[in-house]
Amino acid sequence: xxxxxxxxxxxxxxxxxxxxxxxxxxxxxxxxxxxxxxxxxxxxxxxxxxxxxxxxxxxxxxxxxxxxxxxxxxxxxxxxxxxxxxxxxxxxxxxxxxxxxxxxxxxxxxxxxxxxxxxxxxxxxxxxxxxxxxxxxxxxxxxxxxx
Numbered sequence: 001x002x003x004x005x006x007x008x009x010x011x012x013x014x015x016x017x018x019x020x021x022x023x024x025x026x027x028x029x030x031x032x033x034x035x036x037x038x039x040x041x042x043x044x045x046x047x048x049x050x051x052x053x054x055x056x057x058x059x060x061x062x063x064x065x066x067x068x069x070x071x072x073x074x075x076x077x078x079x080x081x082x083x084x085x086x087x088x089x090x091x092x093x094x095x096x097x098x099x100x101x102x103x104x105x106x107x108x109x110x111x112x113x114x115x116x117x118x119x120x121x122x123x124x125x126x127x128x129x130x131x132x133x134x135x136x137x138x139x140x141x142x143x144x145x146x147x
Contacts, residue, residue, distance in 0.1 A: 023072075023073035023074055024073045025071075025073045025076045025096075025110065026073070026076075026078075026079065027079060027094060027110070027112040028079060029079055029081065029082065029091070029094070030078070030079060030080070030081070033079070033080070033081035033082055034056070034080050034081030034082075034095070035081055035082065035084045035089065036054040036055070036056070036080075036081055036082065036083050036084060036095050037054075037055075037084045037085075038052050038053065038054060038083060038084070038085045038086075039052070039053045039054070039055070039060075040052065040053065041053040041060060041062045041125070043144060043145045046144065049144045049145060051063050051143070051145065054083070054095065054107070054122060056080065056095075056104070056107060057104065059104075059124045059125070059126060060124070060125045060126075061106075061107055061122035061123060061124050061125070062122060062123065062125060062143075062145065063120060063121075063122060063123075063141070063143060064106070064121050064122060064123035064138070064140060064141070064143065064146060065121045065123075065138045065139050065140045065141050066118050066119065066120065066121065066138075066139055066141060067118055067119045067121075067137060067138070067139065068136065068137050068138060068139035069136075069137055070137065071108075071119060071137050074099065075098060075099055075100065075135065075137060076096050076097075076098065076099065076108065076110070077096055077097030077098055077099045078096065078097055079094050079095070079096050080094075080095045080096060080097065080107070081094070081095055082094050082095065083095065083109065092111055092112045092113050093109060093110075093111055093112075094109070094110055094111070094112055095107050095108070095109055095122075096108050096109075096110060098135060100133070100135045101133065101135060103132065103133070104124070105123060105124050105127045105132045105133070106121050106122065106123055106124075106134070106135070106138065107121070107122045108120070108121050108122070109121075109122065121138045123146070128145070128146065
C-alpha cells in the first residue's frame with residue numbers, strides 16, 4: 001500500500017511539473033518573415049530622450065520593459081520575423097506577438113539561441129496615456145516617454 005501511494009505521488013508530481021512548464025516557445029520563422037528594421041524615436045518633449053523603434057501594422061513600437069518573472073510558451077504568440085539593425089539581419093533576434101494582448105499593444109523580442117538574453121517588450125506609441133492591459137510578466141523600465 002505504501003509503495004502504491006509513493007508511485008501515485010510521484011506520477012502526480014511529474015504531471016504537475018510538466019503542466020507547469022507550459023509548452024516551449026516556437027522560435028520558427030514564418031514562411032515570409034517580417035524584417036523589423038530598427039529606427040530611432042525621439043521623444044518630442046525631450047530631444048535627448050531617444051529609443052530604438054520598430055514598425056508593425058502601421059504602428060510604431062519602442063522599448064517599454066523587461067521580464068518580471070517568467071514567460072512561458074503559452075504566453076508567446078506567433079513569431080512575426082526578425083530584427084535588422086543598421087542593415088544587418090539578426091535572424092536569431094525574433095519578434096513575437098503576445099497571446100494575452102489581443103490589441104497588439106505590446107510585442108516581445110526574444111533571442112532564439114540566447115539562453116541568458118532577457119526578453120525586450122516593445123509598446124505601441126499610440127497606447128501612451130491610455131489604460132491598456134499589460135500582462136503580469138512585463139515589468140516597466142520606467143522610461144521617461146512612458147511616464
